[in-house]
Amino acid sequence: MHSPDAPRPQRMAKGRVAAVTSSGFDASRNLTERAARIAGLRSFETPTLEAVEHRRLQLWLLTLSLLFAAVVALVTVTAWHDVRPPAWVPPIVLRGGLLATVILFCAYAIEKELQLRRLTKLLIDERVLTAALTNRLREVSTLLEAAKAMNLVLDLEEVLRTILECANELLDTHDGSIMLVHGDGELRTVSVSGSSGARGARLKFGEGVAGQVAQTREPVLVTGVLEPEKWPAGSGAAQPPTSSMSVPLVYRDVLLGVLNVNAAPGRAYTRHQLRALSLFGEQAAAAIANARLYEEQRLLASQNVYQALHDLLTNLPNRALFLDRVNHALSRRRLPGQLVAILFLDLDDFKLINDSLGHAAGDEVLIGFADRLRTCVRSGDAMARFGGDEFAVLIEDVTSAEDAAATAERILALFAEPFSVGERRMWLRASIGIAVEGLGASSAEALLRNADTAKNVAKTQGKGRIVTFEETMHADALQRLEFEGELQHALEHGQLAVHYQPMFSLAHGRAIGVEALVRWEHPARGLLPASAFLPLAEQAGLMVQIDRWVLRRACETLQALRSDVELPTGFLLSVNISPTHLQDAALVDEVAQVLRDTGIEPGRLVLEITEGAILLDSEKTAVHLNRIKALGVKVALDDFGTGYSSLSHLRRFPVDIVKIDRVFVDGITTDKGAGALVQAIVRLGRGLNIEVIAEGIEHQAQADALAALQCPYGQGWYLSIDLPAEGLADFLRRSS
Ligand code: C2E
Ligand code: MG
Ligand code: MG
DSSP, rough: OOEEEEEEEOOOTTTOOHHHHHHHHHHHHHHHHHHHHHOOOOOSSSHHHHHHHHHHHHHHHHHHHHHHHHHHHHHHHHHHTOOOOOSSSSOOOHHHHHHHHHHHHHHHHHHHHHHHHHHHHHHHHHHHHHHHHHHHHHHHHHHHHHHHHHHHSSSHHHHHHHHHHHHHHHOOOOOEEEEEEEEEEEEEEEETTTOOTTTTOOEEETTTHHHHHHHHOOOEESSSSSSGGGGGTOOOSSOOOSEEEEEEEEEEEEOOOEEEEEOOOOOOOOOOHHHHHHHHHHHHHHHHHHHHHHHHHHHHHHHHHHHHHHEEETTOHHHHHHHHHHHHHSSOOOTOOOEEEEEEEEEEHHHHHHHHOOOOHHHHHHHHHHHHHHHHHHHOOOOOEEEETEEEEEEEEEHHHHHHHHHHHHHHHGGGSSSSTEEEEOOOOOOEEEEETEOOOOOOOOHHHHHHHHHHHHHHHHSSSSEEETHHHHHHHHHHHHHHHHHHHHTTOOOOEEEEEEEETTTTTTEEEEEEEEEEEEETEEEEEEHHHHHHHHHOOOHHHHHHHHHHHHHHHHHTTTTOOOOOOOEEEEEEEOHHHHOOHHHHHHHHHHHHHHHGGGGGGGEEHHHHHHHHTTTHHHHHHHHHHHHTTTEEEEEEBBBBOOOOOHTTTTTTTTEOHHHHHTTTTTOOOHHHHHHHHHHHHHHOOEEEEOOOOOOOHHHHHHHHOOOOESTTTTTOOOBBBBHHHHHHHOOO
């Protein structure tokens, strides 16, 4: 820093500081060296002031010695008569000669003295100039240092702080502030130093000194107290700044803001300092622009990283980030017995939503589910969406699979409430697989694979299930894959068959109809019931194909039998329709076509649907069911009592028959609750004019109990097992 009272060169063109100073310095040096040579100092280097003083001393000592010698000689010649000069020198000449010598030497001494004085003056001027140049050099180097410091910092906040610190070092400021342009024509203080009163200030362009600087882009120097009325005398408060400077921060012709500095009270800034601050402002603006650019790039980079690691629909972590979290959880030091578990869940029948309502509706459901999931998972546990309808949850610090299952139960409970898509309300379910660390899975990938396998097993066991991984499952999964291929083959090569299970009136024992049940005549495994392969068919996307085939085959078979045996009046043919098939817009036309082709009366045909299918998309289901009803076909609600039974569905949908699920029949002789429920359904059916059929009657006691509860119809192995087509003919003959 330069001292404030050191003299400074007055005119110095901006940007040419170094060039001007060095050439001025060289000129004055040449002058001094010439003067030194004239004064008799023949050194090759610029003489010092000390050397000049020494020379002066020598000169005067010599002059005085000479004068003394001359005076002594004169006195001797004049006073002592016996001192005789040589006869050829007349005394007058001798005296005259001595006097002339003295005068000449004095003149020489005076001349030398004058030259030495000029040299002294030059040397002093040179020293002053050197001091001033040193100050300028120091200023320039401070500027360069400041620019370097500002450019080294990349964080905008820190850049602003560094600018104010450097300005303070450069100009010994009392306080300062940086205001940046905000929006259109406004300045806002973003950083302050010292006790600046600019904190939080907002100025329009043209308002106040900084506003004017922003408008004109010209630096401003203020001397004296601005608005003295704001600083009441003797108030004891802080003293007002007596001088201040404001410079624009412009980078590549764009105004970024204004830098303001205030001098300590009593001090005043000069125009030269204003120029220095302007130069500094240019560097500061470049540093601010750099920091902003860096910040933008950092933001962009972090956005890219976010996008690479998240599912952008639900904003949940994606597979990559989830695996990382699982790995981290596995590598973390934990207490003995504390384990890491993964829940892998998959929304059941989600494909139906996408297919029937479109992807936007599907997205809405996924977002809604992700939001619900967030509410039921502990804050430390990670969640993820893997794309499609697959989600995963990481649970840390469980002690057993049961702990993880408790979380899974909580997640399943999230489905008790319907999901809203626009105006529609939809009930969904999910299958959850659980894998707990150990059991040969120590890496994140292995753990996830196990949870996925368990989830697939859950799917094949029906919907809305939770299954914990077991080691045999991988082999099972492989087998399942093989099985899927075989099923496709079976469908194409006539290995499927339809069996018919009769349904009876419990009061009279009369057959009222048959339910068509699909069977697989497996070449190696023998005859397989529907429950052994339909979940797989669903996963393999073969369900609708199977349904269609069964419907046509059953109608054809029954119609063909009629040539042999007459069907009892009102004899029904009940065919199961899968939820996927019920959503299919072509279903109604298919049914109508089959009825036309086979000649079965629509009133004989019953389509059995499950509650899940109704709940999935109730509006669409209602439309399809009404169209089916319009054909004259009956609708039965199968497996009633399981799933999310809502009695209100019985009123909302055109249901003719309710089939009470086997679990209630199972418990009817032992469980009072089951009995009460069957009774309630029977009464309700009577009230709503809906027929009630109890399924899965295996014992006489169950049949008796149902009859006692006045359940009108029943079906089950006790009454009759399911019969192949040939067996059905005999059965009908016996019944008629
Ligand atoms: P469901 O419609 O409730 O059919 C009754 C199931 O219970 C049949 O199993 C039947 O064999 C079995 N069952 C009958 N009486 C008894 C009994 O006394 N005790 C016990 N424990 N079970 C009995 P199946 O054939 O394995 O069918 C299972 C489910 O698969 C059916 O349940 C039905 O929902 C579905 N299904 C069967 N065939 C088809 C089909 O062609 N299309 C569709 N979409 N689903 C079908
Ligand atoms: Mg059924
Ligand atoms: Mg059933």
